[in-house]
Amino acid sequence: MCIYKKLIGVFIILMIATSCTNQEETELVKPELSVSESSKESIQELTDVLEQESSVPLVNSEYTYIENPSRQLLEKNPDYSGWIRIENTTIDEPIVKGLDNEFYLDRDFNKKKDKYGTVFMDYRNIGFEFSQNTILYGHNAKNRLRFGPLEDFLDKEIAFEASIITIQTLYDTYTYDIFAFYFDEAEPGNIQTQFSPSETFSQYLEDVSAKSLYDYEIEVTESDQILTLVTCSYDIDDGRYFIHAKRR
Numbered sequence: 001m002c003i004y005k006k007l008i009g010v011f012i013i014l015m016i017a018t019s020c021t022n023q024e025e026t027e028l029v030k031p032e033l034s035v036s037e038s039s040k041e042s043i044q045e046l047t048d049v050l051e052q053e054s055s056v057p058l059v060n061s062e063y064t065y066i067e068n069p070s071r072q073l074l075e076k077n078p079d080y081s082g083w084i085r086i087e088n089t090t091i092d093e094p095i096v097k098g099l100d101n102e103f104y105l106d107r108d109f110n111k112k113k114d115k116y117g118t119v120f121m122d123y124r125n126i127g128f129e130f131s132q133n134t135i136l137y138g139h140n141a142k143n144r145l146r147f148g149p150l151e152d153f154l155d156k157e158i159a160f161e162a163s164i165i166t167i168q169t170l171y172d173t174y175t176y177d178i179f180a181f182y183f184d185e186a187e188p189g190n191i192q193t194q195f196s197p198s199e200t201f202s203q204y205l206e207d208v209s210a211k212s213l214y215d216y217e218i219e220v221t222e223s224d225q226i227l228t229l230v231t232c233s234y235d236i237d238d239g240r241y242f243i244h245a246k247r248r
Contacts, residue, residue: 068170069168070082070168070169073094076109076110077096077110079097079098079104080170081121081170082094082095082128082168082170083095084119084165085165085166085168086149086164086165087161087163087164087165087166088158088161089149089152089162090144091149093118093146094109094119095119095120095121095136096109097123098120098123100123101122101123101137104117104118104120105139116139116141116146117138117139118138119138119147120137121134121135121136122134122135122136122191124194127169128167128169128174128225129169129172131225132193132194132201132225133194133195133201133204133225134193134227135191135227135228135229135230136227136228136229137230137231138229138230139231139232140231140232146231147231147241148231150229150231150241150243151233154213156213159178159213159214163178164176164177164178165177165178165227165229165245167227174247174248175247175248176227176245176246176247176248177216177218178216178218178244179216179218179245180208180209180212181212181214181243182211182212182241182242183235183236183239183240183242184211184236184239185237185238185239185240186240189207190228190242191228191230202221202222205221205222205224205226208242208244212244218246224247225246225247226245226246226247227244227245227247228242228243228244228245229241229245230242
């Protein structure tokens with residue numbers, strides 16, 4: 001009988017101990033859940049910070065978060081396609097691409113009326129990454145905006161000092177070396193975007209190289225991708241300045 005009572009006592013003690021242990025575990029878990037819920041706002045704040053920073057290392061990771069520098073420009077204008085800079089010139093312009101080659105002739109980046117227009121890509125181009133010949137148009141503005149400084153290439157010294165073009169696209173940055181500069185009539189043969197077969201592109205490269213006012217000593221082949229800049233020239237009737245550059 002005494003043994004039975006002792007067993008009953010031990011059983012009760014164990015039940016009480018187990019109950020206390022479960023309660024302690026429950027109290028430990030509750031604060032953890034509370035922290036998880038309250039941290040949502042902090043996570044959102046960190047996300048906002050990441051969007052504002054151009055480069056923020058991820059914790060315990062070998063990778064780096066880099067904000068797409070084109071994001072804000074795309075929000076302002078979905079037609080945004082890149083940015084062009086030419087060394088030793090004042091050309092530092094956004095590039096857009098419309099549904100035709102007319103819209104941005106007299107509209108600014110925000111699509112408002114502007115006689116100086118915006119530098120724009122030929123609507124026939126797929127994009128810098130894919131087209132054999134990406135063509136950009138810009139007005140020869142007397143206030144030196146858009147492609148106005150291209151007229152300075154008539155000076156040979158300037159033409160060679162400003163022979164490198166940088167294009168920042170939505171996905172990458174490309175460098176181009178100018179291999180031809182000339183003025184000619186605004187004829188379709190100077191602004192072809194696609195070529196098939198490749199021999200046709202080879203002939204195009206030979207033709208524009210032969211028209212160049214200067215020998216840039218840049219070798220170009222049918223396997224290359226090129227960039228063509230076009231602006232008005234007043235040296236001849238309905239004339240244009242053409243610059244052709246090879247992507248590195």
